[in-house]
Amino acid sequence: MPQYEVDKLFTEDEYFFDSTYFEVMDQTVAIKNDKLAEAIESLAKEKQQIILLSYFFDMTDREIAEVLDSFRSTIQRKKVHSIKELKIKLEVEVNERKKE
Numbered sequence: 001m002p003q004y005e006v007d008k009l010f011t012e013d014e015y016f017f018d019s020t021y022f023e024v025m026d027q028t029v030a031i032k033n034d035k036l037a038e039a040i041e042s043l044a045k046e047k048q049q050i051i052l053l054s055y056f057f058d059m060t061d062r063e064i065a066e067v068l069d070s071f072r073s074t075i076q077r078k079k080v081h082s083i084k085e086l087k088i089k090l091e092v093e094v095n096e097r098k099k100e
Helices: 003-007 034-041 045-055 061-067 072-099
Strands: 020-024 027-031
Touching: 020 034, 020 045, 027 034, 034 045, 034 072, 045 061, 045 072, 061 072
Parallel strands: none
Antiparallel strands: 020 027
16 A cells, blocks of 8 residues: 555644744744753753744844844854754753663
């Protein structure tokens, strides 16, 4: 049986509590991955906004700088630091699971 026919045989329910929600620019961003959501929550509020605007709203550093009333270079620097923080937090989680 082809995959597209198999996909018709079931549905997957989604519930509001299956995701973590972030508010940015009067919009709600839902993240289903618990570990990613926890890592983003651990960032300072401005860094959260930069990451969410960049990856979920596909905004450039210049556009984010305009929204947050900042300089493009400042946004770029904070985004790079935020990505490093997220990477470290997520790698720690993976390494802890491997030890178990």
